[in-house]
Every structure is written in structure tokens, then in C-alpha cells.
Amino acid sequence: MPHPKATRAAGEQILTAFTPRMGRRYANGRNYDRGPGAHRDVSMLSPYIRRRLVTEREVVAAALAAHGPEGAEKFVQEVIWRGYFKGWLERRPQVWAAYRDGLDRDLQTLATDRHLRREVERAEAGETGLECFDAWARELVETGYLHNHARMWFASIWIFTLGLPWRIGADFFLRHLLDGDPASNTLGWRWVAGLHTRGKPYAAEAWNIAKFTDGRFAPREADLSQDVEGLMHLEPEGLPAAGPLRSPTPPDPALPTALLITEEECRPEDFAPHALNLCATATLTASHLRSPRAVPDAVHAFEAEALADAAARMGAVPESLRAGLPSDLARWADRAGARQIVTGYVPTGPLRDWLDQAAPALRDAGITLTEWRRDWDAAIWPHATAGFFKVKERLPRILEDFGLS
DSSP: OOOOOOSHHHHHHHHHHHGGGSSHHHHHHTTOOOOTTOOTTSOOOHHHHHTTSSOHHHHHHHHHHHHHHHHTHHHHHHHHHHHHHHHHHHTOHHHHHHHHHHHHHHHHHHHHOHHHHHHHHHHHHTOSSOHHHHHHHHHHHHHSOOOHHHHHHHHHIIIIISOOOHHHHHHHHHHHOTTOOHHHHHHHHHHHHTTTTTTOOOOOOHHHHHHHTTTSOOOOGGGSOOOOOOSGGGOTTOOOOOOOOOOOOOOOTTSEEEEEEOTTOSOGGGGOGGGSEEEEEEEEEOGGGGOSSOOOHHHHHHHHHHHHHHHHHTTOOOEEEESOSTHHHHHHHHHTTOSEEEEEOOOSSHHHHHHHHHHHHHHHTTOEEEEEOOHHHHHHGGGTTSSTHHHHHHHHHHHHHTTOO
16 A cells, blocks of 8 residues: 655645545544545544644644534644643653653663564564454554554553553554654553553453444454553653753754754744844754654654745755764754754654654754744643643634634
């Protein structure tokens, strides 16, 4: 199955085609996983929203214009979940650090434990003998996509039925998903494991799978473990308190500026970069940072096309950088004569880690890293202090402030 084109034009085309289905049809059909090539009741916009080729605000505006606040309610809430997860992790970066460091330990165990390695390999290859799970594993590897409901079932079976380390499962997703997002992926797996909503793990149930796959799969209850007490013993200290949001440094219009385009923000034109004193532009490929293990070619290709599309819309012929030695960033900017780098806001995750490692060399070279943060994120993230409800109850005011109510 061919992968989608990673351009703003392609995202706009999908948005336009799906807008008539953002109302009652989405509300009634969104939980149904109809299989590869048949996901007609979900938008498939997530790889574009992930890179801001299409923005959350655009998508919400389209839904409200076509269906009104009541008809579009469920679709809008699902879009807002992405912002909630990003804000929640942004306020608790230590949860990402714990995942990252725990994954390193899990992979060290995987390298020495032959039995565990064999079981993980079988699961990732879709060779467990459990038909639904194996089909989802193959769909993920072949298409770079899984329906959200299938992601929940898959994670639950991985953790509770197969008894495999949750972080290795989360890494399997993050490596292969075209919409792979550190916040949504990490917190989604933590939610299934009972670590995000403490003590409330998600159980994959046979009747639920049969119903919401339209009978494509019919596992027996005996096939699925119902012993889902959660993994709170892994984090007995509980959730960390929400900390303050990081305040990005805004660019100084007078300074010689290098524009850095990453897949975190593929719409730099929204921030009027030509008003700055630009002396260099570069795209930064960084999808290999998602995991210590190999990231598939399809993910790299989607990132590369998205970056090229962003640069083309800027009318730029950029230098191509790869996130290798963090000190390379300072060398590139200094060589161009820049005194500041401007980029779209990079939230908590592997690229943020890399930029933090680049900070000493930038400081030594007298170069400031500045970031644009979207008003949409600034409106939602402050309310991501606990559960989704706090964001949900603020949603009418947020939409009103953006002129979308």
C-alpha cells in the first residue's frame, strides 16, 4: 500500500474530503477499525497535524463551520486530546526522561535475554498466533498507521496478554508510526498500562474487538488476559506534579538569523520569517532520534518530503542538516554569520533532548536559539495540569478566543 504524500497540499486535500464526515458520521463510526485501506470514518490527518502541515486550528475550524459546535463536538475533542497530551508532557518532562532511560535499560535486557528477544521479535513480526494482534503488527509495519482503537487493543495485549515490556512496545510504535509523536505515544501507552490514570489500566476484551472490527476478528476471551492490575509497582512514587511551562526565547528582528526547519513545525511561513534578518536556512532531519533501534525508511521519507515542502513554500534552497553531533548546529550557524537560530517550538521529546545537548556549543559561539510557539499551544497547554477534563471545561472559552465558537 503506497504511503501518503507529505505535503501541505496533500493534507489540505484530505481535510477537504473528510470535512463532511466530521459530524455525526465521525461520532458514530470513529471507534470502528475497518482495516487497511478502509479507515473511512477517521480523518487520517494525524501525520499532517503532527508536523503542522495542517494545523489543529484549521481542522477544528473546518469541523465547526460544517457541523456546528454540537455536531462537531466529538471530533473537536479528539483533536484537542493531542494538545492536552503535549501540554501534559511539557509540564512533566521527567516522565519523558524516565521513558527514555527505562527504554535503554529494557533494550540492554533484550540484548542478553534470548527468550525475551524471541518473544518481542514474534510480536513485532505479527507471529504470535493471535490473529487480530498479528494483523495490527503487520499493518503498522506495512503502512505506518494504526487506528486509534487498534492502538489501545494492541498495547493492552502486548502488556497484559504477552507480558512484554511496555516501553519496548511504545518504541515499536514510535519507530513505525508516520504520525509518531513523543507525547501522544508515550502517554497513550502509559494510559493503557495504568500509569497515566493511576490504577486504571485498559483491558482489551474479545467482545469489544469483535464489535468494533465489524467481525473481522473474533478472539476468544480465553485468548486475552483479564489480569490487568496495571504497572503502578514500576512507579510507586506516583505522578510528578505539573511544573511550569518553558518560555521560549523570541527572535530579535535585528540580528543575523539562521532559520532551522524541523518536522515539529513545517509551516514556518505562518510566523513571517521574511521579516527577520535571514542569512541562512536549513532543514534538519531528526526522525532517527526517535529510537536507539532502526527507524523505517518510510518514516524518514515522510519527514524528508515534509521538510522539502516546507522549504519550497518559503522559496528557500536550504542546506540539509542531519541531527548528528549536537555541536554541528553551532558550527553551521556560525559559518553562516548568524547570531541567532529561529525554529518552530520543539516540545519535550528526542529532538528537544538533542537541542538541549547543543546548547553549550551555541552558548560558547554566542548564538541564541529562539523559537516560535503557536498561540494554539499557548492556549491549551497551561490547562494540562491533571486529567483531560480541565482542558475540556475550558474548551468553549478557548474556541471563543480564537473566533471559532
